[in-house]
Amino acid sequence: xxxxxxxxxxxxxxxxxxxxxxxxxxxxxxxxxxxxxxxxxxxxxxxxxxxxxxxxxxxxxxxxxxxxxxxxxxxxxxxxxxxxxxxxxxxxxxxxxxxxxxxxxxxxxxxxxxxxxxxxxxxxxxxxxxxxxxxxxxxxxxxxxxxxxxxxxxxxxxxxxxxxxxxxxxxxxxxxxxxxxxxxxxxxxxxxxxxxxxxxxxxxxxxxxxxxxxxxxxxxxxxxxxxxxxxxxxxx
Ligand code: 9D3
Numbered sequence: 001x002x003x004x005x006x007x008x009x010x011x012x013x014x015x016x017x018x019x020x021x022x023x024x025x026x027x028x029x030x031x032x033x034x035x036x037x038x039x040x041x042x043x044x045x046x047x048x049x050x051x052x053x054x055x056x057x058x059x060x061x062x063x064x065x066x067x068x069x070x071x072x073x074x075x076x077x078x079x080x081x082x083x084x085x086x087x088x089x090x091x092x093x094x095x096x097x098x099x100x101x102x103x104x105x106x107x108x109x110x111x112x113x114x115x116x117x118x119x120x121x122x123x124x125x126x127x128x129x130x131x132x133x134x135x136x137x138x139x140x141x142x143x144x145x146x147x148x149x150x151x152x153x154x155x156x157x158x159x160x161x162x163x164x165x166x167x168x169x170x171x172x173x174x175x176x177x178x179x180x181x182x183x184x185x186x187x188x189x190x191x192x193x194x195x196x197x198x199x200x201x202x203x204x205x206x207x208x209x210x211x212x213x214x215x216x217x218x219x220x221x222x223x224x225x226x227x228x229x230x231x232x233x234x235x236x
Pocket of ligand 1: 116144
C-alpha cells in the first residue's frame, strides 16, 4: 500500500511513521509513506495557505488553491488511483469496520486540515471520504491521520508477526454462540509470575486444558462487553 499525507506540518510525522510496527512495515515493503507540505503548492509570493473567514469569526480557513494543486500533483506522482480521505470533525467516527475496508485499498491520500477548517468549495471539488476520531476538539487532522495509519497498517499482510493477532483483536468481529457475529472486547491477559502481590492468575489458565481455556476466554469477552460496552452487542 502507498500512503500519501498532505499537511501543513510534515515534521509531525517521521518519528511516528519510523518507529515500532509502522517503521518495520515500511522496511518490509508492506507500505510506503510519503508526506507532503501543502505550502509547497502555494502560488502567492508569501506562500500563504490560509486566510480570514468570509462573514467574520475567529481563526483562519485553509485556502482552496494550495490544497487542490497539492492533491492533483501528489496523485500524479504514482499511477495507482488514490482513495481520498479528509480528517475532519465533520466526518464519520472511525470504527474497526471502516479501518478494515480502508486496509484493502491500494493507495490512500490523507488530507490533514488545521486551523478552523478547510474552504468548503475544495471539499466539494475533491469529494473526499471524511473521517473523525470522535466528538472532542483537536488542533488539526495530523494526529488523527497518524492514528488512522497505525490502525490500517497493522492489518496489512505480513505486518504483524503472529498472523492471528489482528483477527483476535478487541473489536474484530467474532462468531459467538447464540449471538452470531459481534464485535466484542478482548479477554484479560496474564503472564508470569503465577502469583503476584498475593494475586493468583485464574486457575483455568494454568490447568493445561486448552478447550477449558478457550471457553473461559469466550465467556470473559462476553461478560466484559456486557458490563463495559453493552452498545457493541446491539450492533450488526
Ligand atoms: C470551534 C469550532 N470547531 C468545530 C468543532 C472548529 C474546529 C475544531 C478543530 C475545526 C477544526 C479542528 C481541527 N480538528 C481536526 O481537524 C480533526 C478532528 C478533531 O478535532 N476531533 C476529532 N477528529 C478529528 S479529525 C480532524
